Amino acid sequence: MHDIKAIRDNPEAFDKGLARRGLGGLSAELLKIDAERRDHVQKLQDAQARRNAASKEIGEAMKSGDKARAEALKAEMGSIKDFIASGEAVERDIDERLKAALASIPNIPLDEVPEGVDETGNVEVRRWGTAPAFAYEPRQHFDIGEWLGLMDFETAAKIAGARFVVMKGQLARLERALAQFMLDHQTGTNGYTEHYVPFMVNDSAVFGTNQLPKFAEDLFRTTDGRWLIPTAEVSLTNLVREKIVDEKDLPIRLTAYTPCFRAEAGSAGRDTRGMIRQHQFSKVELVSITTPEQSRDELERMTGCAESILQTLGLPYRVMRLCAGDMGFGARMTYDLEVWLPGQNSYREISSCSVCGDFQARRMDARYKPADGKGTRYVHTLNGSGLAVGRTIVAILENYQNADGSVTIPEALRPYMGGADKITRP
Template sequence: MHDIRAIRENPAAFDAALARRGDAPVSSNLLALDEKRRACILAAETAQAEQNKASKEVGAAKGRGDETEFERLRALVAEKKNEISKMQDEAKALDAQLTDALAYIPNLPADDVPDGADEDDNVEVTRWGTPQTFDFTPKEHFEIAGVAAHMDFETAAKTSGSRFVMLKGAVARIHRALAQFMIDTHVDQNDLTEVNSPVLVRDDAMYGTDKLPKFGEESYQTREGMWLVPTSEVPLTYSVAGDVLDASRLPIRLTAHTLCFRSEAGSAGRDTAGMLRQHQFEKVEMVSVTHPDDSDAEQKRMLRCAENLLETLGIPYRTVILCTGDMGFGARRTYDIEAWLPGQDAYREISSVSTTGDFQARRMNARFKPADGGKPQFVHTLNGSGLAVGRCLIAVLENGQQADGSVQLPAALSPYLGGKTVLGADGTLA
């Protein structure tokens, strides 16, 4: 959510920042609404002052026995009361219109975000690892002999439809091991607090984390009106909604491993093979709530937390900063980490780490008390995948595949797999 006062102070800069995202200028419409709203508020306040003055004079007129003046003043008080009510109602309606208009406007990009139209204009900032050269044509994850029997799309389609999968046997165990490895690393090494969070949330939580009203079609809603979370960013970030935190509590660093649900609206025909793009998937999420002065450094810290997981697993990756045309609605800067998938001969996203500045905090009224006193200020919120578990499974399987259909697994997973390090071509662990 944007601060209308900031738009009022520099509308040209606001429109210029939106133009970097490819959006049309909106400041003139917003300020016209704001001017009407403020005029109604001023009119109501003026009428209130006149009513208060007349109310005081009513008693004086009655005390003097001046019935004519008494009746005139009583009529004036009633008139002003109606006028105040009308102006307040109109101001409230205009305020709702303004809030609704602001809710559909994306966050403004940070100055260092590269301009561009789409993913082709993203800029690589780092690369780690060298994709190995296979002496055979590498397969996609679902084609590997040791995986195929335990990655069951047909049965999942029978129970749930397309874009679902049932993982079985050793593959299900590797998937679970990856999630445990991620959570343990975040808690033991990265100083994040583990949270077992709900996967059903209310409208307010979705709105406060900028998923509503614009992107409701991309999420699932129950008959009772609850939302299945697209990511645990929603409950973790919204956990500070309405709070005024002591500055000493910042930063707050949280992590959760949850099921996530997305309708994948608008993605028809994309990544239909395998489990790269699913309606239901698992993700380990990182969320930080920080002092505004610390949020840029915190984003880099979170990025390294995610990158280190891939390095520990031995997965080659590259990190890109998203251009203005490819950033998410609520982000002011986003880094994507893309893991190397030899079966696709391509780098594919496995994590996004974003800072929203105070964009979400304004929507959910999350503030902190400065250590040196003064008025409460809005916190900054950040979120990042650490990592997408299913996509990490894909990366592990494809990078570790062998010519005989077996998979060499990362040593980091051995403690979670009973000391086993190989997924055999027959689908068993050894």
């Protein structure tokens, strides 16, 4: 959420930043509501001051025996009380309108974010690894998985509908192995603290990480009003909600392995086959809570932590810096990691690492106490995938496929796979 005071102080900079996202002229409406609120608050304060003064004057009039004046002042007090009572309700209404307006506006991109309106404006930063060469036309992951007899979309559709999968045997174990490997690596090597968190959250939690109100249609809701998490970012980031942490404890680095649930609204016709875009998938999420001075460097660190998984698994990838028009709602800057998929002959996103500044912290009222002890400041938040497990399975199947239909298991995963070096057809 944006700071209305900052918009008030520099509306031109606010509008200029949003223009990079294809939005413009929003400060005028916000400042109109803000001016209405401040004018109304001033009237309430004046009324409260007059009420206090009139109360004193009534006492003086009663002492002096001026009953007529006392009665007139009491009548005035009554109308003032009525105004204050109704005025407080009006103030709450204006506050809600301003909050709703601010909550509907995306974050301002950092200056170094490239210009652009969609993915065509994204900029490649670097590549790692060499795409494997095949003496045959490489197969896509769903062809490999179905041939192995370990990946079943048809049965999943009978159970749950489209965009689900049933995996069994070595592929089911690969899912578990990847999760354990990723958690061990992110905690043991990269210094994140593992958490077990709720998979269902309340309205305030999803509002805090900016899924609500704008993206409600992308979420699944339970019958009692909770939301299934679209990513562990929601639960992890809200661990500092309504808290004040000490600066000496920052940065805080958190990770969790959870199922994720997304309605995939608006994705009709996209990636309808296979595991690229599903309603249910699992992911190891990374979240950092930092000071404003730390956050930009932390984005580079977090991206490197996600990259280290791909490097350890020997999966070729590239790092893309997203343009202003392609970034997520709450991001100030984002790096996407795109893994090479031979079966698709293309790079596909497997991780997205973003710095959000104080955008989420304002929605959650998450603060820290500076070392100098002067007041409190909003923390900065970051999130990223370390990695999406399902898409990592896709990448392993396609990059490590063999001519006989088997799939070589990356060396780093073999201890988690009971020492096996291949996935074969039973």
